[in-house]
Structure formats: C-alpha cells, structure tokens
Amino acid sequence: MLSKHRSHKLWLRLMALMAIVLVVSACAGPATQTTTEMEAPAAEMEDADGEMMDEQIFRATIPFFAQDWSPLRGGGWNMHYLAFWNAGPMYIDEHGALHPYVFNEWTPNEDMTVWTFKIDPDAVYSDGSSITAHDVVATWNLIAHPATTHQRVTLFLTGVAGFEDVFNGEAMEMPGVVALDDSTVEVTLEGPDPLFHKKIATNLIGPVKASVAIGEDGFEVAEWWHPKNNPVTSGPFMPESIDLNRGVVTFVKNPNFWLAEPKLDTVTVTSIEDTTIVTTMLANGELDQGWPPNDATSQQLLGSDFFECSVAPGIGGFFLNPNIEPTNDINFRKALVLAVDREQIFNLSSPDGRGWTPTGEPLRALPGQDPDFVPHPYDPEAAQEAMAASAYSDAADVPKMIMAGVSSPGTELLAQYMAEQWRQLFGIEAIEMSPQFDSYEGPSQPALFRDGAGVRVPDSALMLLGSLHSSSNLARNIMGGYADPEVDALIEEAVTKAADDPDRVALSRQAQRLFHEQWMIIPIGTGCGGSAKGNVMPWVHGTRRNADAQFLEPWTIYIEHVEE
Amino acid sequence: MGQYILRRIIYWIPALLLLAMVVYALAFFGAGDPIKLMFLREEGDVTYDAQRLDAIRREKGLDRPFLMQFGEYVWHLVRGDLGMSVISGRSVNDMIAATAPVSFQIGIATVILVALIGIPLGILAGLHHNQWIDNTILGSALFISGIPSYVVGPMLMVFLVLGLGVMNVPYGWDGLFSRKAILPMFVMVFGSIAIIIRQTRAGVLEVLSEDYVRTARAKGVPEIMVILRHMLRPVLTPVVTVLGQMLIGIVNGAIIVEKVFGIPGLGRLTIDFTYGVDYPVIVAITLIGAFLVMALNLAVDITYPFLDPRAGQAMTGIED
Numbered sequence: 001m002l003s004k005h006r007s008h009k010l011w012l013r014l015m016a017l018m019a020i021v022l023v024v025s026a027c028a029g030p031a032t033q034t035t036t037e038m039e040a041p042a043a044e045m046e047d048a049d050g051e052m053m054d055e056q057i058f059r060a061t062i063p064f065f066a067q068d069w070s071p072l073r074g075g076g077w078n079m080h081y082l083a084f085w086n087a088g089p090m091y092i093d094e095h096g097a098l099h100p101y102v103f104n105e106w107t108p109n110e111d112m113t114v115w116t117f118k119i120d121p122d123a124v125y126s127d128g129s130s131i132t133a134h135d136v137v138a139t140w141n142l143i144a145h146p147a148t149t150h151q152r153v154t155l156f157l158t159g160v161a162g163f164e165d166v167f168n169g170e171a172m173e174m175p176g177v178v179a180l181d182d183s184t185v186e187v188t189l190e191g192p193d194p195l196f197h198k199k200i201a202t203n204l205i206g207p208v209k210a211s212v213a214i215g216e217d218g219f220e221v222a223e224w225w226h227p228k229n230n231p232v233t234s235g236p237f238m239p240e241s242i243d244l245n246r247g248v249v250t251f252v253k254n255p256n257f258w259l260a261e262p263k264l265d266t267v268t269v270t271s272i273e274d275t276t277i278v279t280t281m282l283a284n285g286e287l288d289q290g291w292p293p294n295d296a297t298s299q300q301l302l303g304s305d306f307f308e309c310s311v312a313p314g315i316g317g318f319f320l321n322p323n324i325e326p327t328n329d330i331n332f333r334k335a336l337v338l339a340v341d342r343e344q345i346f347n348l349s350s351p352d353g354r355g356w357t358p359t360g361e362p363l364r365a366l367p368g369q370d371p372d373f374v375p376h377p378y379d380p381e382a383a384q385e386a387m388a389a390s391a392y393s394d395a396a397d398v399p400k401m402i403m404a405g406v407s408s409p410g411t412e413l414l415a416q417y418m419a420e421q422w423r424q425l426f427g428i429e430a431i432e433m434s435p436q437f438d439s440y441e442g443p444s445q446p447a448l449f450r451d452g453a454g455v456r457v458p459d460s461a462l463m464l465l466g467s468l469h470s471s472s473n474l475a476r477n478i479m480g481g482y483a484d485p486e487v488d489a490l491i492e493e494a495v496t497k498a499a500d501d502p503d504r505v506a507l508s509r510q511a512q513r514l515f516h517e518q519w520m521i522i523p524i525g526t527g528c529g530g531s532a533k534g535n536v537m538p539w540v541h542g543t544r545r546n547a548d549a550q551f552l553e554p555w556t557i558y559i560e561h562v563e564e
Numbered sequence: 565m566g567q568y569i570l571r572r573i574i575y576w577i578p579a580l581l582l583l584a585m586v587v588y589a590l591a592f593f594g595a596g597d598p599i600k601l602m603f604l605r606e607e608g609d610v611t612y613d614a615q616r617l618d619a620i621r622r623e624k625g626l627d628r629p630f631l632m633q634f635g636e637y638v639w640h641l642v643r644g645d646l647g648m649s650v651i652s653g654r655s656v657n658d659m660i661a662a663t664a665p666v667s668f669q670i671g672i673a674t675v676i677l678v679a680l681i682g683i684p685l686g687i688l689a690g691l692h693h694n695q696w697i698d699n700t701i702l703g704s705a706l707f708i709s710g711i712p713s714y715v716v717g718p719m720l721m722v723f724l725v726l727g728l729g730v731m732n733v734p735y736g737w738d739g740l741f742s743r744k745a746i747l748p749m750f751v752m753v754f755g756s757i758a759i760i761i762r763q764t765r766a767g768v769l770e771v772l773s774e775d776y777v778r779t780a781r782a783k784g785v786p787e788i789m790v791i792l793r794h795m796l797r798p799v800l801t802p803v804v805t806v807l808g809q810m811l812i813g814i815v816n817g818a819i820i821v822e823k824v825f826g827i828p829g830l831g832r833l834t835i836d837f838t839y840g841v842d843y844p845v846i847v848a849i850t851l852i853g854a855f856l857v858m859a860l861n862l863a864v865d866i867t868y869p870f871l872d873p874r875a876g877q878a879m880t881g882i883e884d
Contacts, residue, residue, distance in 0.1 A: 067652030169619035
C-alpha cells in the first residue's frame with residue numbers, strides 16, 4: 001500500500017500531467033490558419049466612399065482530399081476549379097463557341113498540318129510579367145512528359161510531331177512545338193487536323209511561367225504552386241493559402257488579370273468527403289457550391305433547381321468486354337442487352353422523373369446525332385433466343401462475370417436490377433460486383449465496366465475518336481481492347497474532314513451504326529449532363545460550365561442574397 | 565527501473581524494422597500499384613496507357629526491385645526521414661508532424677474526459693449494484709455506445725444544425741478548445757465510455773468483498789475515505805490499462821470521426837493514403853502507431869507501481 005506521502009505525490013503528478021496536457025492542447029491550434037472563416041460568408045467591408053459592402057466570398061467544396069494542386073495534372077476533383085486560377089489557350093463555352101484567351105489568334109496552313117497561335121499582348125501572369133510563347137512551349141513539353149503525370153494530355157497533344165517520344169519519357173522536347181518569337185507559337189502536326197485549335201481550347205493545358213514552375217533539370221519544381229513558394233498564376237484568381245492537411249485552399253483576386261476585374265474577392269475550396277456534411281452545409285448556407293448526392297434527401301433540402309438537368313453530349317453505361325469469355329460471344333452480348341428494360345433503368349436512375357431514357361447513342365446531343373438511330377429494345381423473348389444461339393445456352397457454362405465500376409449506391413441499384421433480370425431470364429448467377437478496381441488486365445478483368453465518355457469539343461468525329469476508336473481509353477481499357485478496323489478507319493477519315501464538311505458527320509454516323517450493331521453497351525443514366533450552373537446555391541450568380549467541366553469566365557461570378 | 569526502461573526501448577528497434585519491412589512488402593507486392601490507381605480513379609477520358617505508366621514508374625524510381633527500394637527507405641528512416649509520398653510528392657515527415665498532434669490532442673482529451681466521467685459513474689454503479697442507479701448508468705452507457713460513430717456523428721449534426729438550428733456544421737479543426745471540437749469530442753467520449761464504466765464497476769464489485777474494505781468499514785472509516793483510500797487504487801489498475809489501449813486506438817484510428825468532421829489527424833491521413841496505396845505514408849503511419857503502442861504500454865507499466873507496489877516489485881525483480 002502506498003504511504004500517505006506517496007499518495008499525495010501521485011495525485012500531484014496526475015494533476016501536473018493534466019495541466020500540461022491542457023496547456024499543450026490550448027497552445028496547439030490548427031496547423032495553418034486560413035484567412036477566410038467558414039462562418040463568415042459575406043464579411044462586411046468599407047468601399048471607397050466609406051459605405052459598408054459585402055465581401056464577395058465563394059465557398060466551394062470537393063468530395064476528395066486533394067493533396068496536389070498543380071495545374072499540370074489534368075485530372076482530379078480540384079481540376080474542376082482550374083479556370084479560377086489558370087488561363088487556358090482558348091476556351092469553348094456551353095454552346096460550343098470558341099473564345100480567345102491566352103491565344104487571341106490562330107491560323108492553320110492550307111493542309112491543316114501546321115498551326116500558328118498568337119499570344120494576346122495583354123496576357124500577363126499574376127506578377128505582371130507577360131505570358132510568352134516560350135512558356136507555352138515549355139509547359140506543353142512538361143505535361144507531355146511522364147514525370148509530370150498529366151492525366152489527359154493525349155486528348156490535346158496527340159498528333160503533335162514528337163509527342164510520342166516525350167509521352168513515353170524518351171525525349172524532353174517536342175520538335176513540333178516551337179516559339180517563333182515571344183508571342184508566336186507554331187505547332188506542326190503529323191497529319192492534318194482541322195479542329196486542332198479547338199482540341200487545345202482547355203484550361204487543362206494552360207501555360208505556366210517556366211522560370212517558376214520548371215527547374216534547371218527540365219522537370220516540374222516540387223510544390224511550386226504552393227503559396228509558400230510565391231507561385232505565379234494566370235487566371236482571374238491566385239492562391240493565397242493552401243493548407244493541405246486541413247484540405248482548405250483560398251484564392252484571392254489576381255490584380256493583374258488582363259480581361260476583367262473579378263467580381264468575387266475570395267474563393268475557398270474545402271475538401272469534404274462526407275456527403276451528409278456537404279448537403280447539410282449547403283442547406284445551412286455554409287457553402288455556396290458542392291457535389292452532394294442527387295438523392296431525395298438532398299433534393300428536398302437543396303431544392304430541385306440545384307440539380308438542374310441539362311442535356312449534354314456523352315455516352316455512359318455498362319460496356320461489355322469483347323475479348324474475354326463470355327462477353328466475347330456476340331449473341332451472349334445481345335442477350336444481355338435485350339434483357340434489360342431501359343425504361344426501368346431510367347426510373348431507377350431518376351426517381352423524380354427528370355432527364356431522358358438512355359439510348360446508348362454516342363453522338364447524342366451532338367451536331368451529328370442520327371435521326372434514324374434506333375435504340376436496342378427491351379425484348380425478353382428475343383433475348384432468350386439470342387442466348388440459345390450463343391455458346392452459353394446452358395447457364396451452367398457461363399463463367400463468372402465481373403461488373404466493375406459499381407462504386408455508388410445508385411450504380412449498385414442498377415447493377416442489381418440487371419443481374420436479377422439475367423438470373424430470372426437465363427439463370428445466370430455467377431456475377432461479382434466490384435466497387436474497387438485496380439487492374440484492367442489479368443484474372444480480375446471485368447466483363448462489364450461502368451464508365452462513360454464525353455467530348456470537350458462539340459464534334460461528332462472527335463466524340464467517336466475519344467470513345468469508340470481503338471486508341472481511346474474507353475476502347476482500350478473499359479471495353480477491354482475493343483478494336484474494329486472498319487470503325488477505326490471511318491473515324492480516322494472523319495477527323496481529317498473540315499468541321500463544316502458533311503462527310504465528317506456522315507462518316508461518324510456510319511461508325512456509330514457499326515458499333516451499335518455489335519451490342520457493346522447497356523446504357524444507363526438519365527441523359528443529364530450535370531448542372532450547367534455547377535451545383536450552386538440560388539444566391540450565386542453568373543456560374544456556367546462547359547463540357548470541359550470548367551467554370552466559364554469565373555470573373556463574372558458574384559454573390560447576391562435576395563431578401564424574400 | 566531505468567535499466568528496465570532502457571531494455572524495453574532497445575527491443576523496439578528490431579521490432580519496428582521488422583514491422584516496416586512486413587508492411588512495406590505487403591503494400592509493395594499485394595495492395596496494388598499507386599501509379600495505376602492514380603489513373604484508374606479518374607473516370608472517362610483519362611490517358612491510361614501501360615507504356616506511359618511504366619515511364620512514370622521509372623521516373624519515380626518505383627520500377628526498382630523491392631530490396632533496393634526498401635533499403636533506400638530504411639537508409640532514410642534511420643536518419644529520421646520518412647520519405648516522400650508517392651501520390652502527393654509531399655514530405656511524409658511534414659504530413660505526420662501536422663496531423664499527429666491533432667490526433668494526440670483528441671486522444672488525450674478523450675481519455676481524460678472518459679476517465680473523469682466514466683470512473684465516478686462506474687464506482688457509483690458498483691456501489692449500487694443491481695439497483696436503479698446501476699441499471700440506469702449501465703443501460704444508458706451501453707445504449708449510447710451501441711450506436712456506431714458513423715451514425716451518431718452525422719445524425720447529431722443534422723439534428724443540431726438543421727433540426728434545431730443551434731450551431732453551424734462543425735467541420736474542420738480550430739483546436740481542442742474551439743466550438744468545432746464539441747461534437748466530435750462528444751462522439752468520441754460517448755463511444756468509449758461504456759467500457760470504462762463497466763471496467764470500473766466490475767473492479768468495485770470485486771474489491772467490495774475484500775477483507776480490507778470490510779475491515780475499514782467495520783472500523784467506522786467514512787464511506788468516501790473507504791472509496792478513495794482503499795478501493796480506488798485496486799480498481800484503477802485495470803482501468804489504466806484500458807485507458808492506455810483506448811488512447812492508442814484513438815490516436816491511431818479515429819478514422820470515422822476524423823473523416824466525418826474533417827479533422828486533419830492521423831486517422832484521416834491513414835484512410836486517404838491507404839486507399840491510394842501510398843506506401844511511404846502507410847509504412848510511416850504504421851510505424852508511428854506501433855511506436856505509440858510500445859511507448860504507451862511502457863507508460864502504463866511505469867504507472868502500475870504507483871497504483872500497486874507489487875507490480876513494481878515484479879518489474880524490477882526486487883522482493884520485500
């Protein structure tokens with residue numbers, strides 16, 4: 001037993017320990033204080049006349065713990081906000097019209113193999129220095145190189161002379177991109193491309209200041225984009241603070257932005273992974289923009305206008321793999337497709353009835369949309385006939401099928417519905433649904449993969465090039481190496497035609513028809529291309545988004561609370 | 565005692581190295597490819613190209629054999645460098661330095677609050693064994709603890725923010741003594757308190773029948789003194805062990821609460837970077853966790869002699 005003296009000593013030690021803990025806890029605040037408090041959406045400040053005015057703060061959120069805010073990655077949730085702080089060569093608006101930005105002139109040669117771009121003489125970085133042709137060349141060489149891990153560079157620079165070598169890490173510079181002088185960039189292509197200028201109209205390849213972002217070794221400087229390293233940017237806003245541990249990024253006005261003075265003072269982007277929190281914060285007025293689930297609860301709390309439905313080009317659904325069993329059998333694929341009721345898929349996808357029944361037409365909502373396109377019907381009898389004609393007329397012979405990309409409750413519901421249809425009609429039971437996915441190859445290769453593809457430029461040939469052509473991610477990976485020489489040839493010919501050449505559309509439609517006859521997709525979704533306003537609350541004005549998933553002209557966005 | 569502590573600490577070194585190798589190997593060979601996942605997580609028109617991925621691996625030095633990569637990692641580790649994150653390119657030391665203090669604050673504060681609330685309630689329940697007080701305390705504690713934190717956290721938040729409108733969403737972290745910490749701390753404390761109440765109650769029931777307690781009462785010692793001087797120490801010995809384990813668990817893995825409430829601690833770091841198979845981060849977090857287990861076990865062992873002198877004799881090998 002402890003003596004009375006030792007007992008007192010013990011208590012004194014415990015009390016001292018508690019005191020130390022409390023002092024340490026009190027002193028240890030957050031790792032970095034942000035300048036903007038979430039509780040102060042419209043901080044009051046005085047204008048030049050001494051009148052009180054609201055500070056314009058746009059509070060956005062991403063459902064991902066973003067750790068890398070380099071504008072050179074070409075992907076990730078944070079790239080949805082790239083237009084706020086990084087100016088692209090040009091941009092395409094929500095109606096498909098091309099607008100100048102860093103480049104204000106573009107001219108092709110006669111055979112469309114050499115393009116010359118002029119930089120707007122007013123275009124400057126946030127430090128006031130001019131954006132130069134040398135910066136453009138250096139940036140494009142950098143994003144083409146694997147060390148930079150740009151995730152979509154092939155969409156924009158494929159076809160540029162020397163791209164493949166840099167893409168595979170075998171060279172550092174593309175001979176096809178040169179600076180003729182400080183304000184002129186010349187791009188030489190390996191073949192004619194009448195729409196090359198539209199392909200590069202994206203914020204995902206906007207120039208960065210080479211002397212800041214690129215080291216002497218030719219590679220990207222680590223965390224050059226972080227405010228602690230005094231970054232230089234080109235968009236209407238510039239990063240003021242980035243707290244990667246808390247997931248809070250704050251942008252303020254770029255005083256040197258050359259097009260217009262942004263209406264917003266501050267933009268904050270917070271990483272919030274829990275969708276309940278996002279919905280609650282939006283409903284409570286603590287956020288202005290976010291990506292909550294489009295479910296009944298969120299619709300009730302945020303209003304149906306929040307999830308407005310706009311038709312957008314693109315194709316989405318469960319794509320079938322033609323190179324593995326059992327989906328390599330065209331009759332088997334036909335049976336699976338015919339057994340699924342698209343009306344039911346629509347009802348399950350859109351409980352409130354907004355949108356359109358999915359058709360599976362790749363050219364939907366594009367200038368080349370085919371008026372004669374007939375979606376595959378729901379026909380259980382024909383489905384059973386097709387199954388009987390396949391090599392899997394006995395369900396016991398059907399090997400296990402993996403359905404990949406079943407990563408949300410909504411998708412799981414659709415996948416379960418389809419699997420149940422197939423179980424009832426054909427007796428197929430060996431189906432594995434996989435939310436996680438870590439390989440396109442090997443024994444876990446999926447027979448059905450849920451994914452989709454859109455197009456940044458509203459053009460039929462480019463849509464098919466990025467979805468059905470054997471070089472596309474969709475064909476190579478999602479469809480397990482889909483490659484039809486006839487489809488490829490039609491698309492390859494179509495992309496060489498001028499934008500207004502009727503053959504461009506005719507060839508695209510022909511390729512689409514061939515693909516359609518191969519029973520390659522079970523379309524899902526509602527045809528809604530996401531909110532054209534970008535999922536903002538009613539007090540946010542001026543937001544528009546394009547097919548590039550970017551906020552258009554973010555300098556026009558402003559906050560105005562209307563008293564009811 | 566000093567020798568005992570030194571011996572224990574020396575044993576940690578091979579254990580930590582072995583653990584690092586096992587975790588590194590598991591991540592390296594089994595968990596997936598961080599570069600591949602970086603691209604697979606992107607939907608739609610992402611550039612997924614095997615040759616390109618190989619080139620990226622080559623650029624980042626991830627195409628080298630396991631032993632070479634692990635050897636380099638250990639070389640940096642012995643110099644106190646936990647490496648660079650594959651995904652973010654950030655220093656893992658910086659990431660741990662920023663997140664570990666937050667988790668420690670939450671862990672220590674939770675343990676203190678659980679002890680301050682749970683131990684008196686456990687004693688009260690034990691002293692009123694099978695009476696309404698006992699049933700109320702135990703029943704309530706079990707009921708509250710039975711609701712998972714991923715349910716109670718969001719539900720409480722929605723109720724308080726949108727239902728009653730008494731607060732803003734407590735998302736983020738402004739320090740332990742900020743308003744934002746109240747709800748997560750509530751979830752943490754009430755998720756853990758039943759264990760301490762039950763442990764304390766069981767200890768009280770055990771010592772109630774001890775001769776020295778009966779003797780003290782027979783001698784007319786006031787009840788409060790019986791509790792404080794004769795019952796508390798034997799009751800607290802196993803409770804301290806549980807509190808130590810609780811602290812380890814919270815610091816290492818308050819994943820749900822940190823994720824739901826956006827608290828930048830080790831739990832959130834763990835889940836986000838494990839998902840991306842960022843093995844320098846995974847190994848670093850595992851090592852920190854293992855170190856914590858060892859250090860806190862040692863701390864608990866050191867605390868025992870204060871509560872029970874027999875434990876000190878056993879530890880040092882000195883008998884009366």
